[in-house]
Amino acid sequence: MTVEMTGPALATPFVAEDDELSFYGEPFDSLRLTAMGPTAAAPSTPAPPTPAPPTAPQPAAAAAGPAPRIADVVREVRAVVVAAHESALNAQLALTRLTLAGPGRPLAAGSQALVLPPAAAAAGVPAVAAGPVAPDVAPTDPVTTEAAFKPLARSGRRELTDADLAALSRGEVAGVFGPAYDQEGVNPDVRLTDPGEAALLTWVADLRLRGGSRTAGSLHAGLRALPGTAAPGSFAGAAGSGSLADALQAAAAQAAKVFALYAGLHLCLADARxxxxxxAEDADGGPRTGARPPAPTVALTADGGxxxxxxxxLVLDVTAIDLIPRPWLAVRALVHAGGRLVAEVxxxxxxxxxxxxxxVGADHGGAVTAFLGRRTAAGERALLSEFHMxxxxxxxxxxGLGPEFAAYRGRRATRLPGGGLRLVDRVMAMDSRRGDLRGGATHVTEYDAAADCWYFTETANASMPNCVYMETSLQAALMLGYYLGATLAEPAEDYSLRNLxxxxxVLREVDLRDATIRQHSTLLSTNPMPGTALQDFxxxxxxxxxxxxxGESMFGxxxxxxxxRQxxxxGGRLEPTWLDALDERERPPIRMIDVAARRADPAAPLCARGHLALLDDVEVVDGGGRFGQGYLRAVRPIDPADWFFARHFYLDPVIPGSLGVEAVIQAMQEWVIDAGHLAGLTRPGFVLPVGVPLQWKYRGQLLPTDGTFTLxxxxxxxxxxxxxxxVTADASLWKPTMRIYELIDVAVELRDEGAPSW
Known part of the structure; x- marks a missing residue:
């Protein structure tokens, strides 16, 4: 650990070239407003509020204060104003980050970064002033934003008292965060503090799973009196000698453990601590070969000396969180005292x-012979968990699967998709035997479709998009086939898995936000051939x-x-699209739907955005196509940096077939809107049509080097x-050299909320 001193705080606002970022008006003090009565006047120069731990709200005396109705109005107005102020500050922070990390403006060490406090007014926590810090704001990375860490359990708790923290030090995690954190006593040594370790936190407020500079998590905590002195770096306390830097590092570690417990990192292991x-290992599970992460540092500011x-x-910012090679997280902490930033850890x-x-996982043959620590929110024991997936x-x-598969570490091999495209969480039950590929084996798996998953906010659908329906069902099936050992007969060969x-x-309409999807998969048959093995599920x-x-599906x-040899x-011929096959003199009029322009309008309804923005324009021939009902065509460029190549698959990048189907569906959805079918609908939304079997056939793959695809x-x-x-249609998709996808009866449905079922 190293101790550093930062320079004095800048007295002027940050200015970047000709752009000045500032917040006009008197700084807003939510606590002062909280303390004011409905007729009290705000003092012109308020004194800094005194920090206080979050406590349970106390009932007001019946005879004290204004009439209850007026007090209710004041509380409601106060809450609205506090929320509005925080939104304005968050917008200002976003602009500052954009300017700091903009093109041609690298963020140099020692720059000033704007640090905003958690919204802890309701907990009696004062606002934290901005101060001089070393920057830790990473530009938004389109490859990682869909892969926000999904906690293994969720709690309604946002604040913890001193008593709660003491319970966590005793290992009573479920008693603090709820029954979803119960492990039946398999982890008695997972505690906030070790025996004999001093508890350094007095309260925690504003626990946020998506907070912080990297939206990986944040919290706000109060500190007990830490031993210190005017001479930075050393002190002589009642308990003996030590350093203020060591105490601050220990406090940050305890706050990190609080967040780790809150996110459920401990739930996928047993007998852990x-x-x-x-x-100590690289991401592939092997011994660490690259540079180790930097050692912890504590930087005292000029005010902290x-x-x-x-x-x-302490304001904690989670900078990294992962399950590989073991559940872990890294944090940065800003320490404030007396309204001043005094240290950064x-x-x-x-x-x-x-x-x-x-x-920690399956034994030889895939047998799970011991409880590995994971229970579901419903209390059911899982065989394999998110950690194994x-x-x-x-x-x-x-x-994940047993020692027989260890040789595939770091190789191009059959894998589940990763990041936000990994749509299987747990294996709950198995009726299978490794090596028996004849058919009849079954697995029961689960996936938690949390409401804050990326696809719910980015789809044009009222609930889950079709690509996630397809992916979660197909991934559960491929897990069964791969677990059985379809590739183990040739362990030196690298096999790629492709859906064929x-x-x-769809059997019924259902809103899947915050639902746990139970997946039942059955192997129907296996057909081995030279260099290939085909399985039906x-x-x-x-x-x-x-x-x-x-549904049913085939994998190879x-x-x-x-x-x-694809x-x-x-048969290897490059068959043209319907439009290209027409004689030039017979080509009908073509019009364009400008999808990109519609998407650029934040108010545009029912538009796929973000990672699901798969098309920029669609060509339309009204009354065209094989059926004379309309024809659509679109060409999409393929960028090797497209986000899905980092997910599907690790070391074997290929566009998921489900996203090719999703692109077809989006073209149809855009046509439905362009054709005026929104008319007369007051609260419309796209849904997956019930009772329409979608059939698909894949005979090729889209690679990062293909340049474009056409549908x-x-x-x-x-x-x-x-x-x-x-609307029902047939569709095809081409790579530059061949037609590779065919879809029969692909359908979209636009319905008004509350409309009777089809």
Missing amino acids: FVAGPP GWDGTGGE RDVAVTVRERPGAP AHCARGDQGV GGSAT SYELAVDGEPFYT YFNAPALA TGLD EVHIKDVSHRPGRVR
Whole structure:
């Protein structure tokens, strides 16, 4: 650990070239407004409020204060104003970050970064003033923003008292955060503090899973009096000698453990404990070969040089959080006292690690012989957890599936997708035997579709987009086939997994936000061939015991020569699109739907955005196509930096077939809106049509080097019901050299909220 001194705070606002970022008006003090009565006048120069831990609200005396009705109005107005002020500050912070990290303006060490406080007014916590800090604001990365860490459990708690923190020090995690954190006593040593370790936090407020500079998490905490002196770096306290820097690092580590428990990092291991520092292995599970993360540092500001260690508050910013190779997180902490920034603590990390010899995954043959620590929110024991699925995606498959798969570490091999495209969380039940590929084996798996997952906010649908329906069902099936050992007969060969086709039907409309999807997968058959193995599956998805989606699909395992022999759907010929096949003299009029322009309008309804913005324009031939009902065509450029290549698959990048289908669906949705079918609908939304079997066939892959893909859609039916319109079509998709996807009866439906079912 190193101790540094920063320079004095800048007295002037940050100015970048000709742009000045500032906040006009008197600084808003939410606590002062909280303390004011409805007729009290605000003092012209308020004194800094005194920090106070969050406490339960106390009932007002019946005879005190204004009439209850007036008090209620004041509280409501106060809450609205506080929220508005925080929104303005967040907007200002976003502008500052954009300017600091803008093109040609690298963020130099020692620059001033704007640091905003958590909204802790309701907890009696004062606002934290901005101060001089070393910057830690990373530009938004389009490859990572969909992959926000999904906690293993969620709690309604946002504030913790001293008593709560004491309970966490006793290992009573479920008693503080709720029954979703219960592990039946398998982790008695997962505690906030070790025996004999001083508790340094007095309260915690504003726990946020998506807070902080990297939206990875944040919290605000109060500190006990830390031993300190005017001479930075050393003190002589009642308990003996030590350093203020050590105490601050220990406090940041305890705050990090609070957040780790809140996110449920401990839930996927048994017989585990917290250890200091990041994991000792690389991301693939092997010994660390690269540079180790920097050691923790404590930087005292000019204001902190004379700080005596009392009256401190800590704002924690989670800078990294992951399950590989073991659950861990790294944090940065800003320490304030007396309204001043006095210290910054960087690169403090904690890891959840099992004790030596404790089982962490499946044994030989895939058997799970011991409880590995994961229980669901419903209290059911899982066989394999999010930790194992993460390793199956981009870590050590030996951890996820058993020692037989350890040789695939760091190789191009069959894997689950990663990041925000990994849509299987847990294996709950198995009726299977490794090596028996004849058919009949079953798995039951689960996926938690949290309401804050990226696709809910970025889809044009009223709930989950079609690509996630497809992916979560297909990933559950591929997990079963791969677990059984389809590639283990040739352990030296690298196989790629590709979906070859299938059929799926939506059974009922259901809003899947915050739902746990139960996936039932059955292997129907395996057909091995030289360099290839084909497997057929059936599957069913259910919520609360009621099925809502069912289908069958075929997967193929291909070695490199087999993949190179792909000839597409037309025997290697480059068949033209319907439009290109027409004689130039017969080409009908073509008009364009400018999807990018519509998407650029924040008020544009029912528009796919962000990671699901798959098309920029769609060509339309009214009355065209094979069925004379309308024809659509779109060309999409392929950028090797597209976000999905980092997810699907690790070391084997390819565009997910489900996103090709999603692009077709988006073209149809844009046509539905352009054709005026929103008319007469007051609260419209797209839904997946019930009872329409979608059939797809894939005979090729889209690679980062392909440059473009082209899709065409032949509208074949437009049907209306009260409050609903349903459009059905056939479609195809090309890479530059061949037609590779064919879709039969792909359908979209626009319905008014509350409309009767189809």
